[in-house]
Every structure is written in structure tokens, then in C-alpha cells.
Amino acid sequence: MAWAMGLLLLLLLPAVGASRPGTVVRLNKEVLSYVAEAGKAPLQQALQVTVPNFLDRSGEALQPTRIQILNVHMPHLHLKFIAGFGIHLLAAANFTFKIFRVPEPLRLMLPVKLLVDAPVDQGSIGTPVVSISDCFSFFDEAIVLDHNRTASKLLVPLQKHIQAVLQNKLCLRISNVVQDLNVHLGTLIGLSPVGPESQVRYSMINAPTITKDYISLDFNAVLFLLGRPIVLPEVNTSFVLPHPVGASAAMVTVGLSQDLFDSAILLLQKAGVLNMDVTGELESNDNMLNTSMLGQLIPEVAHQFPEPRPLVLKVRLGATPTVTLRTGNATLQLRPFVEVLAPASNSAFQSLFSLNVVVNLSLQLFVAEVRLRGTTSVLGNVQITVASSNVGLIDLEKVQTLVDTVFERPLLDHLNALLGMGIALPHVVSLHYISPEIFVYEGYIVVSSELLYQR
Template sequence: MARTRRLGLLLALLLPVVGASMPSTVVRLNKAMLSYVSESGKAPLQRAMQVTVPHFLDRSGEVLRPTRVQILNVQVLRLQLKFVDGVGVRLFAAANFTIKVFRVPEPLELILPAVLQADARVDQGSIGTPVVSISSCFSLFNKAIVLDGGHSAPPELLVRVQKHIRAVLYNKLCLSVSNLVQGLNVHLGTLIGLKPVGPESQIRYFMVSKPNITEDYISLDINAVLFLLGKPIVLPVDATPFMLPEHVGTNGAMATVGLSQDMFDSALLLLQKAGSLNMDITGQLKSDDNLLNTSVLGQIIPEVARQFPEPMPVVLKVRLGGTPVATLHTNNATLRLQPFVEVLASASNSAFHSLFSLDVAVNLSLQLSVSKVKLQGTTSVLGDVKLTVASSNVGFIDTDQIHALLGNVFEKPLLDHLNALLGMGVALPNVVNLHYVTPEVFVHKGYVVISSGLFYQN
């Protein structure tokens, strides 16, 4: 399985299954990725080519002798991969086989140079994963080089030995490559599953159409479906097909990942439906700098002082009724929250008494980053937090005074809570043991692009 995983980097992005039809994500694997796979794929290809050779029937003597033949070593001198327009990937490998013929009385060792070429077709599987198959394969062999000590072997023996080995390798080498591809498909099949987003939410990716293959890249149209308690999150309006522009991101990146506005809208809708953005803000009653108590509120709201002559704790109950809105502009991502805040005071019988409620509007700057396989975010407040009194059980409330008192008390816990949530991240398309390395994130109008290297870790 380890050898298939390395070669599996060719299509090593997570692509599982759910019923939908339009892409919200586009993944392009570029030529730079093929160079990385070519280098890291030599070792598993060498192991795959270390095949068993059946005994050679030595007819040089009076008695027909079965003679053991063993491949001692395979050295892949060159492995090259390139995209084939409309097909998939072409593999070209040049290798030397060190072979030992256990001939009596003197064994024979030789090196057989060979080249192997195979075309791997990439299609869309019925379950939403890429399926790779070998559409053509052939191998060619040069004249064997006899190592020291074997020059005394009769020339006709060398001809027969080489013919035997070539006949075996001609079939087995292509079969080995085919087995690698089958192992790759099994590996990709294990990618079908849910990636956790939160305690009760997951994300799943799957292909929605056949890959687009050019001489420069393979592009996969992928949809991402977010689930809450096993039910998919569906946007209230029909999503629009996402098309990633041709030239975006960083030149020379192994992978280019495009995330549409719909992807962000779905993630924010999930947070809202899950109640993840709801929170309670409290303060320590005995703390000298605690502003969340009735004594402080009573200084600007007389009715609070009248109802609570003794200092009592105050709680800000923050609830997000509306869905957060992310806006993507060139080099600029913002997030708008409109929470409803209820201000409650603890009564002497430990019950909570509603004092007043506020409609709040917060504009946030959204900074995006990638860590291993997760898209993460951090926020900071843009401009001023806007507070409007929605209802009051304590008479008239001066909005400016409440803003001055509660603005900072509300702002920091909200940012801490929100950044903790966004810091958990959402898994990008990925395969087990594959990480994004040195990623760069670019914000465009209506979509986000991630340009990244890839690193496969056994």
C-alpha cells in the first residue's frame, strides 16, 4: 500500500460522494506536481518492478536443467510523467535490471537495460472519485551487459537467457504498473467519508464531472457538502456553477485550489444552524475591573440601580439569529455579523431577570490561511460595533452610554470565540498523509485561490 500511496500523489486529493451537480471547488494539479511525483515515485516503482522470474531451461548440456533466475536489483534511472491532453498521464521510465542466473558451475550476472511507457487514463467514477486505468503499456529492452566473470558463457546461452528474461518482463512489467494503478484506485476509494468540522458537523467532497486534462494540468470540478447532524446544509438559493479562471495563483505551484463564494456561504450557514456562534459573556463579580454587574449598569440606568441595590452579576446572552455574510473582494475578505444580545441580571433567588436587549452589527476583516490540510481564519473588528436597543425592561436607555460601557466588554470575547471557531479550520480536498506546504492564499471577487506545494508523508 505504501508504494501506491507515493504514486497516488498524482491524484491525491480528497474526492468523495453525495448527490449534487455543481462544483463549489476546483482543484488543479499542475506540472510542478508531476515533477515531485516523478522523483518520489522512483522507489515504489522499483519495488513494483522487482518481479519473480521463472526458472530458465538450460539446454547447453546433455541434460535439460531448470536454472534459477533472480532479479537482484532494479534501478530506475529516469521516471518522467507528463499530462496527455484529454487522456490523463503518460509514464516513461528507464531502468536497469541486475539479474543473476544460477548456472552450474559458474553463475552468470548481467544487467538488462529497459524502458517502460504507459498511459494512465483518468475518469470520473460512479461514486464521485477519480478512477485511473492503464489504456496502453509496452516495454523495450536493450542488449544485456554481462558482468565480470560471465564472459566465458557460450554466446548461444546468453541469447537464450536474454530471450527468456525479456519474454517474462514484457508481460510482468505492465502487469506491475496495472497493479499499482489498481492499488491507487483502492486508496482513492478510502477517501469517501466525512471529515469533521465541529463536534456535530462534517464536510464531504466529490467530483461532479469528468476531469479536464490539458498538457499543463488536470483540473477536477468538486463539490463540497457540509453536514450538520447527518443532514446536508443547503443554501436558500440555487448555487451557481463555479469556474476557476485560467491564470490565477502562483506560477510553479503544484496545486491550485479555487473556493467559491458558495463554499463560504455554506460554511457560515452551518455555523449559524449549529449555534456555534452563540455564547454567554460573564464577568467575575469581585473583580475590580468587572463591568458586567448591576452596580456599573446602575450608574447609567437608574432603574437598574433601583431594582438591584446590591451588586449582582450581569450576563450578555449572545445569539445569532441571521446567517453571517462573507464578502470576497480582490485582496479583501470581510465578515458581517448581526447578533442579538440579551442583557440579564442574576436575581437573589439565582434566577435571571432580563434587563434589556440589543441588536448588534459587527463588520470584521477576515484573514485566511492554510495549515496542513485545513483552511483557517482569523478576524478583527472593522470600524465601530453598532448597538441598537431592541427592547427594555428598565426604562429609557442612552445608546451612546451603553455603547461606551458594553462595546469593549462585548467585542473581545466575541473575537476570541469567533477566532477559536475559525482556527479549528475546514478540511480542504486532501488524501491521507498529504499536506499542503508553503501555501499562499489570494482573495478575488467572489472566490478564493490557494496556491501550494504538496508533501506526502509516509
């Protein structure tokens, strides 16, 4: 049962709330039917308690009689949100018992109704915590499943014995399952890798918001580079996820604010992984990155290098890239400084010229393996201006061809490899997002998804 309620919280994706950066994870009421169905089997297993021997007083001497639960079948399990509180569970279960009487055993079925109220709150370590505030079990009359003439004499005392045991044990077993669940939810605050030297950690920042239609959880995401947190400038604003938003019938709605993207891009810049070197090859017929091809565009290059030599483009990101989220589209702007180098006679490299470049990219986002990933494509022309030159006057129209040919594709390949690794979303073991859809809004994105929990 607690597993069933806890599964509502297992889909915790990235989260923002009052602090930065963050994400809002909203579990909609559409998830309740799935959780109730998926939770039946583990709940039935949890309720297989041990029943002590029954002292049969029907004979001349007390006779200890062994009782065993053969099966717990749950034909009905219903969950609903309680506004401002948590989750209410109503379950109907049929307990089948075997009474090991001599000379013939007896089988009974005892219908039981379970009512459980479970508040959801913020834990001291920054994870969701489920507890049990009320738990009640109600019993109907036991049903004899065998034709046994002596059963009626034992039925009343036998049922009283079983009810007394179950009354104490069922809620205790449910409470134990909830404690196991909370240990499982504690894995949410662990560090998840972003890159070889970077991680992300999520933690709850306030108590959940609970309505009759959803439960909403606010998290703070902290990205670390070499153990040091990435800190954005202070802004006195918080992210509020509208309702409704995203796909109307999704089980989970995850809102990811602009801050999370700004923090991730800042991490990539500080890590230096956005920088790259593009090296030419003399033997390649389609590679223009050599002094021979460049000399056809800039005469001074041909004069300084009569023999063909490979060139190197040294791409460095000085300015922080900018992610812009507008309704229907996401863009990424890079302003790299590109230096064109050629090997000198002493094996050192000399700078031929350098360019200030502006690249606007379309950013496509998707979710795979509990990670938010992306790919890019160039929007319009790459804008270039000359920063410095050691080869005289440069015709930018001619150099534009070189940039389009030897710069764009390596840049896209490099960026897409980085963005394809993605950033881990808050998650616990065994949770999967099924058929996620991504919606881009002004200043945030939304992931709408179905869920699959597999042990």
C-alpha cells in the same frame, strides 16, 4: 509507477464545479517533476517481479537454472499531461539479474524502456479513477557484468527467456499498483469532521478537465449537521476558476467558491455554536459586567439593584452571518441579538434591555494540517441599537463603552476558537501541503501550495 501518477491526484483539496457548493482543484505541470522523483522508489519496488527458472540446454541434459532480480534502478522517469486524456509516463530502467549457474554464477543487466498511457476519469462512487490504456516495454541488449567465458553461449536464449517473462509481468504489476491506488483514492469520499456533530463529504461531479499544462478536478462539498445535509438556495450559476490564478509556480491551485463559505457559516448557525453567554464576575476589578458598573451608565439599573450583582450577556444569532469575498480581503458580518440579564431575588434572571448589534470582522484564512482555518478581528465600531428596555431611556454612547469592553473580546475569542478548528479539505492519507499561500478574489479564494507526500 501508478503510485507516481496517482500522487498527482492525492492533493485533492476542497473542490467546486457545476454544482454547489464546490471547489476546483488544479494540479499544475510543476508538480510532475516532484511526482516523478518521488515515484521512482515505489515504482522500482513494484517492478521486482519473480522470474521462473531458465532451462539451460547447453549441456547433455536440461538444467533448471534459478534467476533472481537483484536490483531495479530507474535513472529516468518523465511524466506529462496528455490533453483531454490523462498522463503519459516514460521510464528507463536497468534490471540487474543473478543467474545461479554451476560452477560460477552470472550477473546480467538488462535495460528496459517503459511507455504507459493512463487516462484519468470520474469513478462511479465520485472519486478520481486512474486506469491503464496502453503499456509497452522495449528491451535493449543485455550486458554481462562478470568475466565469464561461457556467458556468450547462453546470452541470447537467456535474454529471450527474461524478456518473455518481463513482457507479461511488468504491465500486469503496474496495473495492480493502479488498482491499489484507486482503493486509496476512494478514501476521498469519506466523512471528515467539522465539529462534534457535523461533517463534510466531497465527491467528484464530472470528468476531469485535462490540458497539457494541468489537470482540473471538480468536486461537490456537502456539509452535514446531525446527519442532515446543509442545503443552499438554488442558483443557476457555476464556479469557473480562471487560468492562470494564484502563485504562478505552485504545484497545486485550489479554488474555493463563495458557496463553500456560505454553506459552512450556515452550518455553524444551524448548529447554534455561534451563540454564546458572557457572564460577569463581581470579584474581578477589570470586569464591567455587573450592576454596579452598569448603574453608573444607566441610573435605573442602580435604582433597581442597590447591591452589586453579576450580569449576563446572552448573544443569539438570528440572522445568517454573511461572508463577503472581495479582491484582497475577506470579511464576515454578524448581526447578533444581545440581551442583558441580571439575577432577580428569586434566582431567576430578568431582562434589563436588549440590543440589535452589527459587527463587521476582517477574516484571515490559512491552511494547517489539511484544514482551512481562520481568525477574525473587528473592523471599525460595533454598531448597536436598542431593541427593548426595562430600565428606561438608554444613552447609546455610554452603552457603547460597555459593549466595546465586555462584548468584543469574548466574541472574538469565541469566533476564533470555532474558525480555528477549520474545515477539512479533501485529502487522502499521507498528503501534506507545504508553504500554502491564500489569495482572495471577487467571490472566491485560491490556495496555492507545494506538496509533500510521506508514507
